[in-house]
Amino acid sequence: MVLADLGADVLRIVRPGTDLVVPDAGRPDLGTSQRNPWDVLNRNRPAIGVDLRSPSGAGLVRELAVRADVVVEGFRPGVAERFGLGPEDLRSVDERLVYARMTGWGREGPLADRAGHDLNYLALAGVLAHLGRADQPPTPPLNLVADFGGGGMLLAVGVLAALVERSTSGRGQVVDAAMVDGSALLMAPLFGAWASGFWSADRGTNLLDSGAPFYDCYRCADGGWVAVAAIEAPFFAALLEGLGLEPADLGDQHDRSRWPELRTALAERFASGTRDDWAVRFADVDACVSPVLDMGEASVHPHALARHAFVDVDGVPQPAPSPRFDRTPAGPVEPACAGDDPVRVLGAWGVEGARVRELAAAGAFG
DSSP states (O other): OHHHHTTOOOOEEEOTTOOOSOOOTTSOOOOSSEEETTOGGGTTOOEEEOOTTSHHHHHHHHHHHHHOSEEEEOOOTTHHHHTTOSHHHHHTTOTTOEEEEEESSOSSSTTTTSOOOHHHHHHHTTOGGGSSOTTSOOOOOTTIIIIIIIIIIHHHHHHHHHHHHHHHHOOOOEEEEEHHHHHHHHTHHHHHHHHTTOSOSSTTOSTTTTOSTTEEEEEOTTSOEEEEEOOSHHHHHHHHHHHTOOGGGTOOTTOGGGHHHHHHHHHHHHTTSOHHHHHHHTTTSOSOEEEOOOHHHHTTSHHHHHHTOEEEETTEEEEOOSSOOSSSOOOOOOOEEESOOHHHHHHTTTOOHHHHHHHHHTTTTO
């Protein structure tokens, strides 16, 4: 999605019969060949169903790879090679091809062939043990860390780095990204803090894991929440001043023996007003206090509106492409489509309609 947002022409190859629509009982049936703005992850990325077990289907992918700068593959180890679509198969025809491979566990090791999801990779990468509050189970951070951060985003970085290197060497290469590796990489600073003895193994007792009362969330009178991240001394002083609390009564900010007392004082004061009251109170104060917004609120917050941080696609608000460029801005967001037409999609890649019909007759599309 990120590469497509930033201008790459991306074509998704999916298994024939795959539902290209995100299941959602709350929206109407889209039928076939209709725009699907709810499927945000697949925006800007038309898709066709191809049967890779069919010689004609695998042949089509090889034909497309010759036209491509990058192939991204997400099978378990060995599967692409069985289809004749591994890096050696494709790069023997075009040595400039960048072949990007995404796995959960990596391509080697005792877990390489095992199934897994975001939470499993976090568990073994040394990440999950440190997410959550004291005396509570580890907390799943949605699927943002392994799937999207340590996985997809780092794969995109690898692809871009390989393209830059190709501009000088003239040769492509294999980019091997594993979600378990990327998750650990995102923890690099904390691995250093752990080794130095600064970071405790006890969840919810450290500076950034809800242990510090000045880096946490507090419930307000209306049931809403505010996020407080007043780590540095000037911000902490501004926090206490904004809350009407006397610093002398609360002791040193980093005196852990008094953290329970400080937490109680902050919780009681925030509970005396609504979330939006506190948002107004701290709007012009550098105390690192923010209202906790849900997705519906985030898209219409004045700061987001001023930055055009969200776009409306067929009535569905969604994050705008990021990062931004001053000379080559990202183009308009096109929604995913429920049932893309192979003739139209492949035509954009230079495959003639007659060839598409020939492939269809040979079973390439299942």
